[in-house]
Amino acid sequence: MKHQLKVEVKNQSVAVERFLRVVRHRGFSLLQLQLEVVDDKYFVNMTVDSDRPIHLLTLQLAKLIDVHQVELAEQHHQQAI
Amino acid sequence: MTGAELLIELLAKHGVKDVFGYPGGAIMPIYDALYGAPVKHYLTRHEQAAGFSAIGYTRSTGKLGVCFATSGPGATNLVTAIADAMMDSIPLLAITGQVPTAAIGSDAFQEVDVLGISLAITKHSYLVERAEDLAEILQEAIHVATSGRPGPVLVDIPKDIQLAQVSFKPWLAADDYQPEVNLNEVAKANELLKEAKMPVAYVGGGVHAADAQKKLMAFLNETSMPAVSTLKALGSVLPDYEYDLGMLGMHGGQAANLAVQKCDLLVCIGARFDDRVTGNLSKFASNAKIIHLDIDAAEVGKRKPAEASLIADLHDSLPLLAHPQTDGSWLTHMKSMMVKHAWRYDYPGEKVFAPYLLNKLSQTMPSNGVVCCDVGQHQMWVAQHMKFNSPRNHLSSGGAGTMGFGLPAAIGVQVARPDDFVITVSGDGSIMMNIQELATIRRNNLPVKILVIDNQRLGMVRQWQQMFFEERYSETILSDNPDFVALAAVFGIKGQTITKASEVDDAIQALVDSKGPYILHACIDEQENVWPLVPPGAANDQMVTEVK
Numbered sequence A: 001m002k003h004q005l006k007v008e009v010k011n012q013s014v015a016v017e018r019f020l021r022v023v024r025h026r027g028f029s030l031l032q033l034q035l036e037v038v039d040d041k042y043f044v045n046m047t048v049d050s051d052r053p054i055h056l057l058t059l060q061l062a063k064l065i066d067v068h069q070v071e072l073a074e075q076h077h078q079q080a081i
Numbered sequence B: 001m002t003g004a005e006l007l008i009e010l011l012a013k014h015g016v017k018d019v020f021g022y023p024g025g026a027i028m029p030i031y032d033a034l035y036g037a038p039v040k041h042y043l044t045r046h047e048q049a050a051g052f053s054a055i056g057y058t059r060s061t062g063k064l065g066v067c068f069a070t071s072g073p074g075a076t077n078l079v080t081a082i083a084d085a086m087m088d089s090i091p092l093l094a095i096t097g098q099v100p101t102a103a104i105g106s107d108a109f110q111e112v113d114v115l116g117i118s119l120a121i122t123k124h125s126y127l128v129e130r131a132e133d134l135a136e137i138l139q140e141a142i143h144v145a146t147s148g149r150p151g152p153v154l155v156d157i158p159k160d161i162q163l164a165q166v167s168f169k170p171w172l173a174a175d176d177y178q179p180e181v182n183l184n185e186v187a188k189a190n191e192l193l194k195e196a197k198m199p200v201a202y203v204g205g206g207v208h209a210a211d212a213q214k215k216l217m218a219f220l221n222e223t224s225m226p227a228v229s230t231l232k233a234l235g236s237v238l239p240d241y242e243y244d245l246g247m248l249g250m251h252g253g254q255a256a257n258l259a260v261q262k263c264d265l266l267v268c269i270g271a272r273f274d275d276r277v278t279g280n281l282s283k284f285a286s287n288a289k290i291i292h293l294d295i296d297a298a299e300v301g302k303r304k305p306a307e308a309s310l311i312a313d314l315h316d317s318l319p320l321l322a323h324p325q326t327d328g329s330w331l332t333h334m335k336s337m338m339v340k341h342a343w344r345y346d347y348p349g350e351k352v353f354a355p356y357l358l359n360k361l362s363q364t365m366p367s368n369g370v371v372c373c374d375v376g377q378h379q380m381w382v383a384q385h386m387k388f389n390s391p392r393n394h395l396s397s398g399g400a401g402t403m404g405f406g407l408p409a410a411i412g413v414q415v416a417r418p419d420d421f422v423i424t425v426s427g428d429g430s431i432m433m434n435i436q437e438l439a440t441i442r443r444n445n446l447p448v449k450i451l452v453i454d455n456q457r458l459g460m461v462r463q464w465q466q467m468f469f470e471e472r473y474s475e476t477i478l479s480d481n482p483d484f485v486a487l488a489a490v491f492g493i494k495g496q497t498i499t500k501a502s503e504v505d506d507a508i509q510a511l512v513d514s515k516g517p518y519i520l521h522a523c524i525d526e527q528e529n530v531w532p533l534v535p536p537g538a539a540n541d542q543m544v545t546e547v548k
C-alpha cells in the first residue's frame, strides 16, 4: 500500500541518510522524495510503498533523534515528538 | 583546554571512573589527555573487547560504559560490540578518533566513514565538525545513550578538534519527550487483569534497563501471577518467587512455554516478542489477550498487536496496574507443571554433565556473583540451570548472540565491581574469539574466573546439523583445540581440567575458593544437546526433547 509522509528533520545531510536507511531497512520502497530547506530544518515529502502496515515505519522514524515530526498525509494523523 | 582534555573532564564530571580502549594515530591527543587523568583507562588487546568490557561495565552497574578507538581499523573493530549494544539496548558511549577535518573525504591514511558505518548500529551518532560544538555534542551523546530506551551512541572526533582550544559549555536537555501513560489504556489493561482467569507475566530486559525490579516484584507478589522471563530478563524475577517459571522460548522450560501457550492474558513487561521467544508467531499465546508495557512505542504492535498498551517508563506504568489475586486453580495447575517439568540432574553417564555442573556453580558461588556468558549451548545451559537475584548478575549477548562476548564483558564487570565474584562461562569455540584478553586480566591482576565447557565442537551449530542438516557436520568439529589450561598458564592464570562427573563438586569448590584468576576446563560429551528445543517454524508447545 502507498503512503505519503511528511517528515521534518534536522538540517544535516546525515539526518536524511539516517531516515532513508530506516525506510529501506524496515521494508518500504521509496516512490517519490522531495526535500526542502526552511530555516534550520529539512522538510521532506515522500511516498513509500509496502505490504507492511505503515505504523511499523512511522514509529521507527519518530524515534530518530534528528526527526522532529512525522506526519502521515492521507490520514492527517500526527505524531508530535 | 583542548578538545581532548574537555572530553576527559566531561567524562569525569559524569562520574565515569573507568574507560576501555586502544590507542592509535588519530586518537593520540585523547590518549595524551588521559595520561595522569582521574579517569582510568584499561588497555584491552582488541577494540572489540574494549566495547564488550564497557558493555559489561554498564550492564553490571547501571553506570555509563565508555570505549575508545582510533580511526579506520580501530573504529571498525568496535562495530560488533556497538551492534551488540544496539540489539540489547545498552547505554554505551563509543569515542572514535578521526583524521583531521581537512583530510576527511580524501581517503587519508586510516580514514573510514565511521559516521556512515554507525547509522545502522547506533541509537544516534555524531561527527564533530566544529570545535565549538564538542562540549554540547558530548553532553547530548551521554544523555541520548542513557535516556528513554537506552542504546549505543558514537562520537567521531577529528584529530584537529581534539587539539583545538575549546571551552566548556553546559548543555541542558531540551524539553525531553517523556511518554505519558494513557489513562484509557490503563483502564483497559485493568479491566483485562480483572477478567483474566489464567494470566502470565512475560518479563523482558526492560526491567533491567529501567532498574524496575522492585516494582516488578511488588506487582508479582501482590498478584501471585506466574512469571516467565526472556534471556535478558533472567534475574529480574527473584529466585524465591513462588511462581517463577524461568525462561521461555526456543530453549525455555516446558512449564514456561506451556503456561504461555495456555494463558488467557499475557502481561508483557519490557519485552519485544523476539522470534527466539515466540517460535511460530501466529501460534504464540494464541488464546491470550495482551497488555504491553514498554518505553518504546515502536515495540508495541511491531510483532503482535496488544489489547492495551502502556508506553512509559516501567517505574511509572507498573504501579498503575491493578493487582487482582490470580485464580487459585490456575496457580495449582502451575505448581503441578513446575513439579512435573522440573530440571533433572540425575545423569547416568560418568562424564561431566554440564547442567549439573552449572547448577552446582550456581549454588556454590556467592549470591551476588556475576556470570558473563558466551554464545552457544553453554549459554542456554546457564540460562536454564543457574539462578540470579538481579539482571545485573547475568550478562548474556541476547539480541545479537555474539560469540566472544563473555571474557571481555567479565573484565569490564570485574573493573566495575572489584570485590564481587565474576566468572565467564564460555565454550571451546567462543573463548577463542577474544582469547587475547587473558593479557588484560594479567595486566590488571583481575581475579576473573573462566569456565570453559569443552565439547570439542561448535556445539549449538552441531546440534542443528544433527537435527536439521542430516548430520553433515560441516566445519563444527574442534577436536584440535589447544590445551586451554596451558594456554591460560602462559598468562599466569592457574587452573585445571576435569573430565569426570565425580570431579565436578571439588573442582567447582576450588574455582570458587581461588583468590586470583582461575580457569576450569570441563570436558563434556560432544553429543550433548540442549533440551527442550522448539524447532524452527514450530509452535512453542511443540518442544522436542531428544533426537529422533
Ligand SMILES: Cc1ncc(C[n+]2csc(CCOP(=O)(O)OP(=O)(O)O)c2C)c(N)n1
Pocket (backbone or CB within 6 Å): B374, B375, B376, B377, B378, B379, B401, B402, B403, B404, B426, B427, B428, B429, B430, B431, B453, B455, B457, B458, B459, B460, B461
Ligand atoms: C561471532 C559469531 N559467529 C558465529 C556465531 C554462530 N554460532 C552460534 S553458537 C556457535 C557455536 C559456539 O560454540 P562454543 O562456543 O563451543 O559453544 P557450544 O555451543 O559448543 O557450547 C556458533 C558458531 C555466533 N553466534 N557469533
Ligand SMILES: [Mg+2]
Pocket (backbone or CB within 6 Å): B376, B427, B428, B429, B453, B454, B455, B456, B457, B458, B459
Ligand atoms: Mg563448544
